[in-house]
Amino acid sequence: MHYFLLLIPYLAPLITLLRYYSNMVHYFLLLIPYLVPLIPLLWYYSNMAHYFLLLIPYFAPLITLLSIVVYCSQSIKFYI
Numbered sequence: 001m002h003y004f005l006l007l008i009p010y011l012a013p014l015i016t017l018l019r020y021y022s023n024m025v026h027y028f029l030l031l032i033p034y035l036v037p038l039i040p041l042l043w044y045y046s047n048m049a050h051y052f053l054l055l056i057p058y059f060a061p062l063i064t065l066l067s068i069v070v071y072c073s074q075s076i077k078f079y080i
Contacts, residue, residue: 005039 008036008039
């Protein structure tokens with residue numbers, strides 16, 4: 001599972017593209033720098049850290065819902 005951590009540098013350009021070309025997910029992307037240090041800490045100091053990685057697919061619907069809520073709130077402000 002530690003090979004997953006090696007993919008993080010390859011995700012950085014994708015994150016940058018999403019941040020500049022999508023107005024729905026940039027709020028979530030601002031949280032990523034705060035989440036990244038937690039991954040090595042969990043990995044090295046807990047033998048259950050790999051279970052955390054298994055939770056990532058469950059976060060995807062939450063991220064989608066958050067992006068929809070942010071998008072809708074922006075469009076409501078636009079019309080008001």
